[in-house]
Amino acid sequence: MGAELTLGVEEELHLIDLQSWQLSARAPQVLSRLDQTWYSAELQRTTVETNTAVVRTLTELREELLRLRKGLVEAAARDGLGVAAVGTAPRSTFSDFELTATGRYGRMQEQYRLLVDEQLICGTQIHVGVSDRDLAVEIMQRVAPTLPVLLALSASSPFWNGQNTGYASIRTTIWQRWPSAGTTGELSSAARYDQLLDDLIASGVIADRKMAYFDVRPSSHAPTLELRVCDACPLVDDAVLIAGLFRAAVRAAELDVLAGRPRVQQAAPLYRAGIWQAARGGLSGDLLAEGEHPRPVPAPVAVRSLLHRLRPQLEELGDWDEVTDLTEATLARGNSADRQRAAFVEHGQLDDVVRQVVEETHGAAAGESPATPVLRRYRSRAGDEAVGLNAQPRPVYREVIEHVRALGPEGMAITGAARDAWAAQRHLAYVVAGPDGTREQPFEVDLLPRMIHQHEWTQLEHGLVQRARAIECFLRDVYGEQRIVEDGVLDRAAVVGAPGWEDRARRLPAGVVRAPVAGFDLVRNEYGGWRVLEDNVRNPSGVAYGVAARALMDAVVPGMPRPPALLDPATAFERLRSTLLARSRPGTRAVLLSSGPASGAWFEHRKLADGAGLLLAGVDDLDVRDGVVLHRASGDPVGVLYLRLDDELLDLRDRTGRALGEEVFEVAAAGGVVLANAPGNGIADDKAMYRSVPEFIGYYLRERPLLESVPTYRLSDESERRAVLERIGELVTKPVDGYGGAGVLIGPAASAAEVAARRAEIAADPANWVAQEVVDLSSVPSWNRTEATLQPRRVDLRAFVYVTGTGAADCHLADVALTRVAPEGSLVVNSSRGGGAKDTWILVDRGADAREGDTGVRAGR
Structure with a gap:
């Protein structure tokens, strides 16, 4: 069989000084204490790479990842260092970069300059056994539409160079600057893939075949298909989930090849758009749905859609139950980017974020057990200030929410009645x-603070x-x-x-x-x-x-x-x-x-x-x-x-x-x-x-x-007005002199008739209106x-x-x-x-x- 479907993972891990919470360039010292069969150096002296044994089950893969992390954590501890499996170390800055002293890396730095100096990033590379290289090249192109979902699950790099970047995976944007990153485009065989690499090397743009940094590729050193697009994952179970989904996607593509089903080649710009969308929003935004003409859908919808599409292959591999549980757990707690942002919000300190990713990397595969009972009926959503995606109250809100839970529905009803009486007595x-004159409308104050x-x-x-x-x-x-x-x-x-x-x-x-x-x-x-x-x-x-x-x-x-x-x-x-x-x-x-x-x-x-x-x-x-x-x-x-x-x-x-x-x-x-x-x-x-x-x-x-x-559009400007008139249903429009919410139309919540009426109002008197992004x-x-x-x-x-x-x-x-x-x-x-x-x-x-x-x-x- 061309696809043996074995599993292996290479993890890149940052070394963190546990006193300063900054990167430490002591990888050579740490590596000197470790078995080079499993541990190796990377481009930057702040990073160690681990390489698991080849395994066949997700359970074995989890055990391997935990074994290698434990060994690295123990070796690093002798120097007062911790380990962070994360796309970017939250407190890293350009000045932290130190090159590992090899001739190859020195040549790369000389050739690529800033591109090398900014590579303070770590990824997770997942290998699935595919020994037939022609089959690997074919599968590589067929699984490409699934990669944005896998990237979103792994996203762990919202902070970079001391900034909150607004991206869930800024590592992706940094990585995509390499001339050989991204997609290969359409290829008909392994021979054509090899010719592509030969041409890139001959062009002088890359030095060797190891620099084929495509998002998915036939491995340069093993009979596998290698997924390279993902951030490093602090929680081992997130890496295991991605490995399970990727292997199932490889198997699904193999079956399509064996059945003679034609490949639907995704246009390269659409592929890049999907990767960018995943890097920007992670699990908190939209992802592009699979298909020839992809459209944005909420990230959880895209993740579950992929899961159910791959159900036959997951069942065949014996992974369905485990991958389903892991999927729901990850969607509930969010990816690492979500958790890092939540940690930062508590005190505004990047040290808290670094501490969190180090603790997750050192800890159990699934992370720590919830500190308090979950709010089972709460409709958790990205952007909730008080409750995480896992329905767990955030620390600063825990006591308040527990107070409300202790009151219960009856106590809250009594308290609500007391509030209404207090407000009425004081004409709040x-x-x-x-139609009959003026009247007082109660100003209702909710019983939970913000x-x-x-x-x-x-x-x-x-x-x-x-x-x-x-x-x-x-x-x-x-x-x-x-x-x-x-x-x-x-x-x-x-x-x-x-x-x-x-x-x-x-x-x-x-x-x-x-x-x-x-x-x-x-x-x-x-x-x-x-x-x-x-x-x-x-x-x-x-x-x-x-x-x-x-x-x-x-x-x-x-x-x-x-x-x-x-x-x-x-x-x-x-x-x-x-x-x-x-x-x-x-x-x-x-x-x-x-x-x-x-x-x-x-x-x-x-x-x-x-x-x-x-x-x-x-x-x-x-x-x-x-x-x-x-x-x-x-x-x-x-x-x-x-x-x-x-x-x-x-x-x-x-x-x-x-x-x-x-x-x-x-x-x-x-x-x-x-x-x-x-x-x-x-x-x-x-x-x-x-x-x-x-x-x-x-x-x-x-x-x-x-x-x-x-972002606001002034509709007296003709070019802005034309663009807005095409997007009334996507924007908020409001009169320039309005107040109290009067005249505001929120496009996504408006009916077709309301959108049409607003379009006519703007066309009749454009200077009286502005539009804003929702x-x-x-x-x-x-x-x-x-x-x-x-x-x-x-x-x-x-x-x-x-x-x-x-x-x-x-x-x-x-x-x-x-x-x-x-x-x-x-x-x-x-x-x-x-x-x-x-x-x-x-x-x-x-x-x-x-x-x-x-x-x-x-x-x-």
């Missing part, structure tokens, strides 16, 4: 208009302060000298006369702070990265709701375990007060000017005024005399007006019809009163202007943005009353920066954030669209920054 609600780690909050603080400074600089400039227009950074038509522009705002005094209260909507994607979704500098709301959510939780669930370092959101009141008073004249009062009880955020207006010590007033409570704004009831002069209006200040009239808004503005223009969040600010939080905020940061601050924006929001558990269980719900975050100037020291991120929660199955979090909220627990130890220093990783770009 927002006001909505109906937690933000210290390193994440620090990242957000730096990025949002930067963004608030740039927006304040922009507002001062466009209503002043308009340098950004004169220098050609923005077109004049995109500013003057655009939605939100108010020409009279140019009359306010130079140097006035125009946006002392800035709100930012943020989302966290399935890879753990934060993005700014919207800027709000007209009328940002949510501070009082965030404070109320904490007060509710303290009253209703006082026994829920609290972390020791937890910011108090109520400190935002004093921060608001000091911000408003910073530019007001001594002896004057600060007033929150509200549209009154019919305003949607009337609850907030009352609570902010009470908490920050502001006078709460409507237009009829003010007067203007002799160039001074007065509070009618007290007669006190007003130094600052915090505008929380549903209408524009300049349109305000009192009950007598007096144009009091214009009079107030005239006083502000003369410097007699400060307007907090002044008229004209809408130009900065216009949805189309949002796209230009990174340019503001570069232009005004001479810095690179610290937080990324969501962000698959992260999720946090919420209590589902109907099912009496925890279920994931999508969330966003609104954070607030208080601004007294344009310097970094003049801007402060408030200790409060509002987590907004989408309804079941929705991506829209706005309260007016059925969303709720969570108490946001910001876990910050104020002294920790000085003690811990840098997080050790930079945000991927």
Whole structure:
């Protein structure tokens, strides 16, 4: 038989210094203590390769891998080293590379330079016995469409050169730079394969046959077909699973050859696309389904589809039960990339990630047993902040989730009733208009908090302060000298006369702070990265709701375990007060000017005024005399007006019809009163202007943005509009001047009729619309009353920066954030669209920054 279907594995393993958690170039010393039958050197001195004996069963393969790892771990321990079977060592940097001293490797470094110097990567090579080389070449081409699934299962290299790359397997991208990596293209025989190698060697591009680094190839040194595309796997069972699937795929291809079934040759660009897709998303994104015209499907669907397609061969080989169990276990816990990202999120330290992969490499084949009971009914998903793919609560959420489990459905029902009563008594609600007038809609706070780690909050603080400074600089400039227009950074038509522009705002005094209260909507994607979704500098709301959510939780669930370092959101009141008073004249009062009880955020207006010590007033409570704004009831002069209006200040009239808004503005223009969040600010939080905020940061601050924006299309641009009109069903479209979720259409959730209607609206008035790529929001558990269980719900975050100037020291991120929660199955979090909220627990130890220093990783770009 041409395919003996034996198994063997070569593993490349990093050596890790257990004190510094960095790579160690002591492979020669370690290898001197090991049997060269099983262990050998690699290109880099930080790596050792193991070679198993030839085996016939998956059980034997597992035992071999464990045997060789044990031997290497024991030998490395004598030098204080550990071993990590991982695509890239999480803390590796370019400077860690040291070449193994052989003539061949020296020649390679001389020829390929940086390409060699960046090869701090490790893979798993799986050999399946195929002694007939013509058959091996034929099988090689037939199994190619299965390789992206195997790569996704193995993906273990999200971190590289100190960065979170955004890839599940950055090793693949590094490896594919070799001129002989990837696919061979169509070949008719082993002779043609050999001629290809001869031609490559003759070209001088590769030095020898060992440099045939194709993703799958006839082995250069054994009668096998060799799979080379996979990352090294920290858990032995992941490598065993891939070996089982690959062997079954080889057998399936052999049977097709014997039956004379024609080969369907996949186009090389589609093959490369499938490999790239697997490297990018791993098991958390989409994979391309097998077939002549592949389409993206969720990774678990692609994995299970391959498993069931190979069932006859797996049963023939006696592997079906074991491979099925291994498949479900891997899908449940995620691949190594998923686990590494989860480890990093806990504290933002790469040392934690390195420690995890070393422990997995040294440990049991299947990894450690779960620390706590799984949430069996929880619909686990990639990107859940609190629960892993294995339905295990993440460490920071364990005590909270256990508290909820201990209460049980009956206890949660009682607690939910207490919450509703507490909220009703305090009118924790927002006001909505109906056919019979306005009414209060309860602002529902879920009984599980959302937690933000210290390193994440620090990242957000730096990025949002930067963004608030740039927006304040922009507002001062466009209503002043308009340098950004004169220098050609923005077109004049995109500013003057655009939605939100108010020409009279140019009359306010130079140097006035125009946006002392800035709100930012943020989302966290399935890879753990934060993005700014919207800027709000007209009328940002949510501070009082965030404070109320904490007060509710303290009253209703006082026994829920609290972390020791937890910011108090109520400190935002004093921060608001000091911000408003910073530019007001001594002896004057600060007033929150509200549209009154019919305003949607009337609850907030009352609570902010009470908490920050502001006078709460409507237009009829003010007067203007002799160039001074007065509070009618007290007669006190007003130094600052915090505008929380549903209408524009300049349109305000009192009950007598007096144009009091214009009079107030005239006083502000003369410097007699400060307007907090002044008229004209809408130009900065216009949805189309949002796209230009990174340019503001570069232009005004001479810095690179610290937080990324969501890719946004400005539809007044003809080329962007044409592209968007073809993709309405894939994008989020929204009016440039919209707020509260009004007018937002999420394409993937829309009907064909809704998509067609939106396309017509955009075509009729393109400048009124923007489009954004869909962000698959992260999720946090919420209590589902109907099912009496925890279920994931999508969330966003609104954070607030208080601004007294344009310097970094003049801007402060408030200790409060509002987590907004989408309804079941929705991506829209706005309260007016059925969303709720969570108490946001910001876990910050104020002294920790000085003690811990840098997080050790930079945000991927």
